[in-house]
Amino acid sequence: MIKTVQPANSLIGELHLPPDKSISQRAAIFSLLHDGVSVVKNYSPAQDPQSTLSCVQQLGAEVEKADGQLKIKGTGRDGLKKPVKDLDCGNSGTAMRLLSGVLTGAGISAKLIGDPSLSARTMKRIIDPMEAMGAHILARNSQYAPLFINRIDALKPMKYELPIPSAQLKSCVLLAGLFGDEPTQVIEILPSRDHTERLLNLDQKMVQHRKIISASREDVIPEQSYTIPGDFSAAAFWLVAAAIQEKAELVLKNIGLNPTRNALLDILKDMGADIAIENEHNEGAEPAGDIVVRQSSLKALDIDPKMIPNCIDELPIIAVAMLFAEGSSVIAGAEELRHKETDRIMAMAKMLKAVGADFEEKEDGLIIHGNPDFTFEQATFESFHDHRIAMSAAVLSLKSRKECKIRDAESAAVSYPGFWEDLGLVAKG
Numbered sequence: 001m002i003k004t005v006q007p008a009n010s011l012i013g014e015l016h017l018p019p020d021k022s023i024s025q026r027a028a029i030f031s032l033l034h035d036g037v038s039v040v041k042n043y044s045p046a047q048d049p050q051s052t053l054s055c056v057q058q059l060g061a062e063v064e065k066a067d068g069q070l071k072i073k074g075t076g077r078d079g080l081k082k083p084v085k086d087l088d089c090g091n092s093g094t095a096m097r098l099l100s101g102v103l104t105g106a107g108i109s110a111k112l113i114g115d116p117s118l119s120a121r122t123m124k125r126i127i128d129p130m131e132a133m134g135a136h137i138l139a140r141n142s143q144y145a146p147l148f149i150n151r152i153d154a155l156k157p158m159k160y161e162l163p164i165p166s167a168q169l170k171s172c173v174l175l176a177g178l179f180g181d182e183p184t185q186v187i188e189i190l191p192s193r194d195h196t197e198r199l200l201n202l203d204q205k206m207v208q209h210r211k212i213i214s215a216s217r218e219d220v221i222p223e224q225s226y227t228i229p230g231d232f233s234a235a236a237f238w239l240v241a242a243a244i245q246e247k248a249e250l251v252l253k254n255i256g257l258n259p260t261r262n263a264l265l266d267i268l269k270d271m272g273a274d275i276a277i278e279n280e281h282n283e284g285a286e287p288a289g290d291i292v293v294r295q296s297s298l299k300a301l302d303i304d305p306k307m308i309p310n311c312i313d314e315l316p317i318i319a320v321a322m323l324f325a326e327g328s329s330v331i332a333g334a335e336e337l338r339h340k341e342t343d344r345i346m347a348m349a350k351m352l353k354a355v356g357a358d359f360e361e362k363e364d365g366l367i368i369h370g371n372p373d374f375t376f377e378q379a380t381f382e383s384f385h386d387h388r389i390a391m392s393a394a395v396l397s398l399k400s401r402k403e404c405k406i407r408d409a410e411s412a413a414v415s416y417p418g419f420w421e422d423l424g425l426v427a428k429g
């Protein structure tokens, strides 16, 4: 599907964004492992969380949908069922990697499949530790889905230092560890999103600036009854859109504000954005609040590479913000972006080229020479079937002089099914 986006003169309104994708997926998987009923309010209707939900149903969870909430009867750790069909993770790396941990821990043999994008993403990072814990995993070219997971040995708990700051890898190892008689310890050097530790209430301690998280059979898996807050990564598009738009004021209601996820707030504030947080509160184990953003003039920024894991999904839209900031900005240490739904460094370089931006593509990021008065005539953008690239292109299109086109725009529904409707609500020509 090709979407046409008109230039905007103003961006005004209040938005209720889709429920957080990462928390929704964890709510489904952890409810499966809980021995009892969880009531999850505001579960995401987006494609990735829906793929995860159907996988947990195949593994034995009973799901009842009523009054905008999900009642999920889990099997507990020892009641998981061997799926009769392949577990289809769709476009979701989170589903494939977290479920690999569950299958390894539970000793359930299954085949995990995904769409062409997911089948082109390396799974080696989880295959190695899962094999060390006793699984045998057959994968195309030893690293790509489909994955056949089969635990051939007794589960071997382990001490594992994360070689990359990935929340999916951390969660995969901890989930397998939950089935062990002895604790599995994951050592994290750079913090990545901590939803798994929070929602499972896992033991964590800091030793010499490293976080050590433990999981074993001793851990009671808590009931997952809470309201899922709005997705900060969806809010990111509006935060940047409003910051760079001439007449703009947006109110984003009840957004997740987990500090391991929201580095974009600090980045935009350091660039000079006008952002305020209101009504701060907790939704279960997760902090949330309303975000108010208004137009402001932005200046360039070099992102501290240590912050990259805390804004990993926001980097495409950060690149758009940098294009409208005074001076040269740097994204470095973000090689991981080349392993997402598409190579997001390549995709952003193509987007910037399409509008005639002054930038340099690096192996691990981008240098963008910005200008608050930047504008362009028109462009047709490729989204490479990647939701975050499609939505970043939409925000950039608002700043053109004539209408722009975005190819494969339906991919937004992977995380944000109402994106195009919301754009129509707030953007005025």
Ligand SMILES: O=C(O)C1=C[C@@H](OP(=O)(O)O)[C@@H](O)[C@H](O)C1
Pocket (backbone or CB within 6 Å): 021, 022, 023, 093, 094, 165, 166, 167, 168, 169, 171, 193, 312, 313
């Ligand atoms: O754990 C999660 O829910 C996620 C972790 C991140 O991936 P990595 O762990 O691969 O960095 C992020 O990019 C993804 O959108 C969601």
Ligand SMILES: C=C(OP(=O)(O)O)C(=O)O
Pocket (backbone or CB within 6 Å): 048, 091, 092, 093, 094, 095, 313, 340, 341, 388, 415
């Ligand atoms: C990378 C993403 O998700 P996943 O890895 O779960 O496919 C994302 O949502 O940007």
